[in-house]
Structures are given as structure tokens and as C-alpha cells.
Amino acid sequence: MRLTKKKGDDDPSARERILTAAEELFAEFGFDATPTSKIAARATVPKGLVHYYFKRKSDLLAALVDRLPDEQVEPARVVVPGDVAASLRGLVAELDDRMRASYLLSHLLWREADTHTAVRDALQERFGKVVDQVRAVIMAASMGSLPVAAVDTASGLLALAVSYRHSVARHVGADDGTTNAAIAATIDREVEFIAGALTVPPAPAPLAR
Structure with a gap:
């Protein structure tokens, strides 16, 4: 009717x-x-x-x-030239601030994405934007000196970690006593690991015999 x-x-x-x-x-x-x-x-x-x-x-x-809050963060807001780790920490903090007010909504939509294509597609699109932002921050912080393939891999890994954390954030401490501080420390270790892997100097070529 x-x-x-x-x-x-x-x-x-x-x-x-x-x-x-x-x-x-x-x-x-x-x-x-x-x-x-x-x-x-x-x-x-x-x-x-x-x-x-x-x-x-x-x-x-x-x-x-x-x-859901706008997740677009301009690289200029967080980039520390020459310091990939500090730049990524700044980006993660910005994304956390924007998501903090909607933990319940974020968790709800991630849960429903399994059975509702429109929700899954929308969240996948948002995930792609996070990947793009991580990539832009790494490239700006490193001034384009890193291999594109390595940057793409690192961007996907960090975006996955951030997205997963946001999807379960409302349950932090609910069952296992996990605190927001412990979660933040975990993501910081991941940032340090990714930044370290990107910026490690290449191994010297073996000497010719």
C-alpha cells in the first residue's frame, strides 16, 4: 500500500x-x-x-x-617527514578519535555485513579508503623513497589491524579484561613493526669471488 x-x-x-x-x-x-x-x-x-x-x-x-564518521584524514595533518612510525601513529590516533563516538554502530555494521551485501560493500569501500590513507601517509613520510610493492603490502596490513580493532572495540574488557590501553599498545607495536620493516636498510650485496 x-x-x-x-x-x-x-x-x-x-x-x-x-x-x-x-x-x-x-x-x-x-x-x-x-x-x-x-x-x-x-x-x-x-x-x-x-x-x-x-x-x-x-x-x-x-x-x-x-x-559512520568521515574517515578522510589529510596526510598533512599527521605526516612527520622522515619518520614513518610517528606519521602512522598520528594517522591511527586520528582514525581512533573519529570512530570513538560510534563504537556501537561500527560493531553492529561489521556484524551485519556477513548477511547484507549493501553493508558489506559499503564497509569494504571504507576499508579501501583507509588503505589509501595509510599508503599516502607512508609515501609522504618517506618522501617516496620506498618500493611501491612494499608500501602496498604494509598499507593493507595496517588497515586490516585498524579496521578489526574498530569492529570489536565496544567489547573491549567485556570478557577477558582487555583494556583500551592494552589494545593501543598492541597497535603501536604493529605500527613500529611495519615502519621498521619498511625502513630497514637493504642487505649488502655479497662480494664477488
């Missing part, structure tokens, strides 16, 4: 309340176990208004992806 547009339908606050309610309920009960009627009740809107803004329940997930 086609919903008739009524006065008040285009209420940005109602749409935001619906998304906030969906985020909370999906995180608490899961996407499949959350009916739109429950979302409407928590958002204090008529059920028809949920379908007015989001024709399918899966459209709510796509809209929640757009709620």
Missing part, C-alpha cells in the same frame, strides 16, 4: 529518531529479530512513518552506514 504524504512526514528529527532507535535495537536484539513496529515504538513515531522514510528494513542498515 502506498503511503500518503502527510504534513510532518518530512521531519528530520523523526528520521533521526528512527535511525537512533534502529541502531540501538539492532545492536541489542539483532537485525532479523527487530520488527519495524518495535523501532517505531522506541522512536515514538507511527509505524507507517518508518516505511515512509525506509521502504525496506534493510534500507535502515544502508542509512546507518552513512552515519
Whole structure:
């Protein structure tokens, strides 16, 4: 049945309340176990208004992806010329700051990505942007002196570590006593390892006999 547009339908606050309610309920009960009627009740809107803004329940997930913070970090903000490790630490700190306000949403979307193609594609696109940012920071910090293949490999590895950490961040300390400080120390070791592997001087060529 086609919903008739009524006065008040285009209420940005109602749409935001619906998304906030969906985020909370999906995180608490899961996407499949959350009916739109429950979302409407928590958002204090008529059920028809949920379908007015989001024709399918899966459209709510796509809209929640757009709620994730912008992850674009300009290299100039974090690059320390000649110091790859310090530059990467700066980038990771920037990405952490932007994700800290949406740990719950990030975890929810990573969980639902297994069964919802639109979410998986959107998160994959965001992951690609993180890889590109890591690559740009390494190249700027090293002033382009490193082999492209090595930089590409390092960028993918660090992006994977950062993305995984963000996907499980809301569970830090929940079961095993892990603290944010311990997680930060782990990623810092990974940064040091990657930077060290990139900047280690090449082995001298063997002497001819």
C-alpha cells in the first residue's frame, strides 16, 4: 500500500529518531529479530512513518552506514617527514578519535555485513579508503623513497589491524579484561613493526669471488 504524504512526514528529527532507535535495537536484539513496529515504538513515531522514510528494513542498515564518521584524514595533518612510525601513529590516533563516538554502530555494521551485501560493500569501500590513507601517509613520510610493492603490502596490513580493532572495540574488557590501553599498545607495536620493516636498510650485496 502506498503511503500518503502527510504534513510532518518530512521531519528530520523523526528520521533521526528512527535511525537512533534502529541502531540501538539492532545492536541489542539483532537485525532479523527487530520488527519495524518495535523501532517505531522506541522512536515514538507511527509505524507507517518508518516505511515512509525506509521502504525496506534493510534500507535502515544502508542509512546507518552513512552515519559512520568521515574517515578522510589529510596526510598533512599527521605526516612527520622522515619518520614513518610517528606519521602512522598520528594517522591511527586520528582514525581512533573519529570512530570513538560510534563504537556501537561500527560493531553492529561489521556484524551485519556477513548477511547484507549493501553493508558489506559499503564497509569494504571504507576499508579501501583507509588503505589509501595509510599508503599516502607512508609515501609522504618517506618522501617516496620506498618500493611501491612494499608500501602496498604494509598499507593493507595496517588497515586490516585498524579496521578489526574498530569492529570489536565496544567489547573491549567485556570478557577477558582487555583494556583500551592494552589494545593501543598492541597497535603501536604493529605500527613500529611495519615502519621498521619498511625502513630497514637493504642487505649488502655479497662480494664477488
